[in-house]
Amino acid sequence: MSREPILRLEGVSKYFGEFTALDSINLEIDEGEFLTIVGPSGSGKTTLIRILVGIEELSNGKIWLWNDRIEAIPANRRPTCMVFQSLALFPHKSVGENIEFPLKLRKQRPENRKARAFELLDLLQLPQSFYQKRINECSGGERQRVALARALAFDPEILFFDEPLSALDFRLRKNLEKELKDLHRRTGKTFVYITHSLEEAMVMSDRIAIMRSGRFEQIAVADEIYARPISRFVAEFMGEVNLFSVKGDDSGNPVGTEIDIQTGGATLDSGMGLVRGALATLMVRPEAVNFLVDDGTADFVVEGVLKAEYALGSRTQYKVKADNGDELAVEKLREDRFFGKVGDRVRLGWNAASAHMITGD
Amino acid sequence: MKMSRSARIALTLYGVLAIFFLYLPIISVGFASVSKARYLTFPIKRYATKWYGKAIESSTVQDLLWTSLSVALLVTVISMVVGFFGALAFARYQWRFRGVFQKLILLPIFFPQAVLGLALLLWFNALGIIPSWKTAVVAHLVWISPIATLIIAIRAYGFDPSLEEAARDMGASTWTVMKEITGPLLWPGVVSAGLFAFLLSWGNFPLSLFTTGADSTLPEWLYAKMVSGYSPLVPSVGILSIVTSIVLLLFGVIVMWLIRARSETLSAR
Amino acid sequence: MERQDQRIGLLSALPMGVVLLISFLAPMLVIAVFSVMPQKVFSLLHIPDFSSYKLVFTQGYIKSVLWSFGMAMASTVVLFVICWPLAFGMAKVFKGFGIFITIAVVVTLFVSENIRLFGWVLTLMKGGLIEGHLRAWTGLTFEGVLYNTPVIVFGLVYAYFPFMLFPLIQGIAMVPDDARQAAADLGATRRQIFFEVDLPLSAPGIVIGSLLSFVLAAGAMAESKLLGGQTVIVIADEIETAFTYGQNWPLGSALSIILILVIGALSIFGINRVNLDLIMGGRRT
Incomplete structure (x- = not known):
């Protein structure tokens, strides 16, 4: 300046x-x-x-x-x-x-x-x-x-x-x-x-x-x-956001320490990379998470059960309970809403470009 | 608050009854003051206003009125000033000894007034001051200025401290803040405190009893005559004193009303 | 601002502080010193002794103290019972009528207590407002109800009515309506609402009201003199006598100190228990 x-x-x-x-x-x-x-x-x-x-x-x-x-x-x-x-x-x-x-x-x-x-x-x-x-x-x-x-x-x-x-x-x-x-x-x-x-x-x-x-x-x-x-702290301040505790694996890819996050095998770009063993928080906003149908794939994939659905007006919010882990929030515009029933098994995915790695606490 | 109709009516009647009881003795004095007989018995047979005439002509009564008035006026003015600042210290400013100050102010109100008066008498004696109506002013102040403070404090609690901060932020000095913001906002409280101060001083007896020395106020004289050496003037002088209070009260209410009306027209201009 | 607050706060408290110092604290000190002077002296320059206190405890003055406190206690209880419903009405039920009652009660405060008590004498005495009219209209009669202890308590209740009423109103106004409604909704009876909601939440008002009426009644004198004749000698009366007819300032001082100690202790206890800012309608604590 x-x-x-x-x-x-x-x-x-x-x-x-x-x-x-x-x-x-x-x-x-x-x-x-x-x-x-x-x-x-x-x-x-x-x-x-x-x-x-x-x-x-x-x-x-x-x-x-x-x-x-x-x-x-x-x-x-x-x-x-x-x-x-x-x-x-x-x-x-x-x-x-x-x-x-x-x-x-x-x-x-x-x-x-x-x-x-x-x-x-x-x-x-x-x-x-x-x-x-x-x-x-x-x-x-x-x-x-x-x-x-x-x-x-x-x-x-x-x-x-x-x-x-x-x-x-x-x-x-x-x-x-x-x-x-x-x-x-x-x-x-x-x-x-x-x-x-x-x-x-x-x-x-x-x-x-x-x-x-x-x-x-x-x-x-x-x-x-x-x-x-x-x-x-800053991430949570903005309102609803999905945060996962992750750890760098051998190839530097983040691996969930609580939720089982699959990274689709490919090595992610350097922005997402972690030093082996380093702890961090992976952030993804609810609107960046997609429901994967059939054998659709993404950089990060989480499986779980659809728990609830809330109409927020222009958007619809879903709560998904990940296998052995916390709930995730997913938001879709009304016209892109997901036609699933509560209790269905679902696969969620998002790409590295829309995720952010937080190294602070 | 929802309440059954009958309960509401019962409660209202209870209120009316309470007021009736509060005023019953005053009504008795009123009747007594217009009885023609020198020694009073009810029912009153013949009515006359002669005692009023005698009371007003009596130089003793005139002296009493004058003394009571001097004491009350002085007490009023001092209480308004002391109470204005006292209320700010009580309610507005966060300062270290505020808690102690608040409690200290309440203590005299809780103390038996006759004892306060006696203690003052000893104190004046120790100082070599001969008691007169002026020392009675000091005595009244002990009890009345805390009450004035409390009345103004209620008003001071009601206003937002950020008003003063905002004025200050825009460049007002401490004095300008007082003049432009604090003063005008507390003014109604100060006027009603003044009214209270006058009326409480006017009617006070226990504090005056030991502190007026050779002078005497109206309530003191009335008490002396009631306890010993009854005078048929007692009821009429009592009523005169009450009427003075009421006239003053009305006057005060009108002043308050004018202040409000004026501030409204000022800002509506 | 806080340093500013400190300075202005202290400055604003100064006038009041001066008044209290020269006309409250100093006289209290003088009376305390006088109470340990030898009998019947009129200056403070003597060797202290406790002869006055000895007199207080051997000459039956304690009886006056007990009478004063007993009647003060009785009048406080009566006041609480009769003021509660009215205070409740004024805090929660009445609207315009409440203002009318407030004004009517305040106006009586401005009438010298003596005149009002004298009015009661005129009302209650044989040949007074009540007995006189009763006899004239029905031929029935009764002995005057004056000159006994109950009528003194009655006088105290009458004189200190506003001092119980107004704090109670303040206290009851602090009870939120929805707390009462919620209690009723949860199945509380009227009695339970009173004991579980009203009473605890209006406690500050009750404490202040009871304290004021007790303390003022304990130090009162006119009621016992005007209404009670000479049936009971109250402590304030004894104090006055010691100072005037008795010409015994140290004795009067010792009696005063005893009264002051009890009243002071009670007041400080009571004042410390309530949040003044809250009861006065302040938002900050």
């Missing part, structure tokens, strides 16, 4: 008594990118964003905004701004007063403030009549937009988001995710977003950072995280 990062973290740690919430974090954020930090609750993502905003203090480490060290500067003197999980809209102020609040703090003239507020209402596709509305008269989605408008009125160097969509219902959330991505493109600002939903992150982000117990497990573009997770 030749360009200078807008924000740089070096060895940022946070301790709450004995508990280590953040364990020496390093991170560089580029100007104009949409970075999403994803992690389960307790992974330290909320602590991290609160430290980045300046609401919470770090125990150790350094933070640069461009060339300035900012870790000792309190929130009210940092040129960054956050959209809170609760949105933190002031209930005693109108929509317009909320949006103008940061401008009022900067002692801007009322007419300039008002003009800017109307611009922002337009940008966020809220009618101008909202200027006078009370916060409690706004719907959930409208409040999101007001909170965004207020944050944009602040005109921050970096805009932080602390899971602002988590309280909304599914459909509204999906719409706002896309709107947020569009807004990012239109404003060209740097967005840093935290969420516990990798799906949400996938929709919006340029890069995703996966957090686990106070550290980054993997930082990469969305596609990379999806296709080549670095660890079981």
